[in-house]
Amino acid sequence: MKWQLDKKAIIVGVTGSIAAYKACAVVRDLIRAGAEVRVVMTKAAQKFVAPLTFETLTGHEVVTELFPAHKVVKTRHIHWAEWADCILVSPATANMVAKVATGIADDFLSTLITATRCPVLFAPAMDYQMAVNSIYLENCEKLKNLGYGFIDPEEGELASGAIGPGRLASNDRIFHAVASQVLKSNQMQGKRVLVTAGPTQEPIDPVRYISNASSGKMGFALAEAAFLRGADVTLIHGPSDLNTFAGIQATSIRTAEQMAQEVRKHWPDHDLLIMAAAVSDFTPVQSSKQKIKKSDADITLQLKRTEDIIQSAATEKGNRVVVGFALETEDGERHAREKLQAKKLDLICLNDATEAGAGFYTDTNRVTLIDKAGNIKQLDLMSKQDTASHILDAIENLKKGQSVHAES
């Protein structure tokens, strides 16, 4: 589940790189997220992918000509330039970067970019010899200094078979760059937010461990919601396949002990801690250096308590805010209230692991918020992104001295 880009107007410019086929998946991701997408293709791009592909995906005519024959288009490049919330050039050729950097406007895409005032993002793709060409690099530098966004290419296997820089950024990175461009606000600007997410793994031996089914989705959504509101966000997460926004400072850990160390290290520099990680409460007393051999006899695993990270952080919080999560399977409200009080939290987010669509695994959640004054608010079943936004609203209300009930 991705951030929703409802009704955001996005123009995708496709240029003549072998990576043009990858633009199809990017366009799909944007449409799935609710964006209104229009596609512009250069002549060279049409050598790689047919306009029909994008017409079918978007349901709109693809613009390929500045001066189409037999059509009255008036000043379409100006109307489109005004319509767009963001122009994404993906893939962007060295040629298109050079044209924009030097103010050349000799086809629809370069003319559109010259005419627009909306943010323009380039996702370049090219073979490594082109990617290290100093004129190309100088053009990128010039555009970056002028405020154009770049989703820098990655190192990896290239179409030529070579391995090196120039590979188009992943679809997720491209989506995140567009989402961050069109969704970002400054509501939490200047705030430093520390979020934990995902499970921990407690090794029994080199190949076995104790863990839980946390996907990290709720914690990642909270970190991203804070980031999109302009906060400086540090995310400490256990093993997870999720990708996040480039602007979030993400650190990956494995064990509860490593999670505790990272929280200790970062908490002094943050204003708000949201502990959404499912940290293991127990860890093996001893982790075997060698794989434990199978035998006919049963074995007993002795476990010890791990550090109560949120409790330690809450004791040092001063005027800062600490938010915890309670995942329960029975008598949830009572357990959540006990945890809230015992750990002196400002807010607890309760979810029921047994409820369909809530808790681990899912893209949705149904959370009950209980604030330190004991006020309770049940959120509806919704995406984890929307849940995260509601939790941040509740935190903002608490900071203003209001209860979780206050409308933002």
Ligand SMILES: Cc1cc2nc3c(=O)[nH]c(=O)nc-3n(C[C@H](O)[C@H](O)[C@H](O)COP(=O)(O)O)c2cc1C
């Ligand atoms: C097979 C093939 C693959 C190409 N791949 C790239 C590429 O990945 N990146 C790039 O900058 N140029 C690439 N080019 C060169 C561009 O297509 C060429 O510079 C063209 O003029 C770009 O036009 P445009 O920027 O208007 O799309 C490729 C050319 C060919 C023949």
